[in-house]
Amino acid sequence: MTPEEVGARLVALLGPAEATVSVSGGQAYARATVDVPPTDWRRAVSAARDDAELACDFFDWLSAVDELADGFDVLTHLWSTRHRHGLLLRTRVPRAAPRVDSVVGVYPGAAWHERETHEMFGIGFVGHGELRPLLLPPEFEGHPLRKEFVLASRVAKPWPGAKEPGESEAGGGRRPVRPPGVPAPGEWGTTPTPAGAGGVGEGPRGGTPARPARERPARPAPGGRAPRTPRTAGTGDDPPAAREPGAPAGGGPATRAGSADDGPATDQKGRP
Numbered sequence: 001m002t003p004e005e006v007g008a009r010l011v012a013l014l015g016p017a018e019a020t021v022s023v024s025g026g027q028a029y030a031r032a033t034v035d036v037p038p039t040d041w042r043r044a045v046s047a048a049r050d051d052a053e054l055a056c057d058f059f060d061w062l063s064a065v066d067e068l069a070d071g072f073d074v075l076t077h078l079w080s081t082r083h084r085h086g087l088l089l090r091t092r093v094p095r096a097a098p099r100v101d102s103v104v105g106v107y108p109g110a111a112w113h114e115r116e117t118h119e120m121f122g123i124g125f126v127g128h129g130e131l132r133p134l135l136l137p138p139e140f141e142g143h144p145l146r147k148e149f150v151l152a153s154r155v156a157k158p159w160p161g162a163k164e165p166g167e168s169e170a171g172g173g174r175r176p177v178r179p180p181g182v183p184a185p186g187e188w189g190t191t192p193t194p195a196g197a198g199g200v201g202e203g204p205r206g207g208t209p210a211r212p213a214r215e216r217p218a219r220p221a222p223g224g225r226a227p228r229t230p231r232t233a234g235t236g237d238d239p240p241a242a243r244e245p246g247a248p249a250g251g252g253p254a255t256r257a258g259s260a261d262d263g264p265a266t267d268q269k270g271r272p
Helices: 001-014 037-050 108-120 151-158
Strands: 020-024 032-035 058-066 070-078 083-091 099-101 124-126
Touching: 001 020, 001 032, 001 037, 001 083, 037 070, 037 083, 037 099, 058 108, 070 108, 083 099, 108 124
Parallel strands: 032 083, 099 124
Antiparallel strands: 020 032, 058 070, 070 083
């Protein structure tokens, strides 16, 4: 069955009920959406399950939408495992006294969803019997998913995204996140000035460099350096030019050439 046929079939089963049919989504995700009065809510859910052509034997989910002054929309999505089609049922309850019949007797799996919807939106489900706290502590006051509920975190710190009615005027867009160690624009090097911007040259503000460059000594031209003096083994006290020809590199009293003050020169074995 097409989504239009599914919706028309349910409206025919409800008889004189004031139900309207539409299609939500598109292509493979298109679903028949049927709006029914709160008094026919449980009867519509039972008809979708028990009718052989609809055969919505699988309960998918149930929740609500805050429509502010118009009240709350209670929605449930059902699925037929036999015919492979879905059905979205919707009803609207007043904000002053949001109450609707429970469908736990039709789909036992709806018990958890009705408890959550009651806790988050404050909607009563008549006949449920166990609407005790599910996600919040018993001492919690208010219903967090109502649009007039003010989150404590937004009071302590302005929300960085788009502002909502009643929120602080502070805030704005999120700051860009940079990888660790990457400096922000204007903190490293110079930034070219776009064409037509104020100022001339480079820099984040018309020619002013972001950080002054350090001056390095100029390199000497090739061939302009003084030749290095090679170091030799030994004590290295005397340069190579000051040693006598034929003297050993290590130097020393027994191996150094004799002088006029030391007497006749001797070799390494002490022979003249």
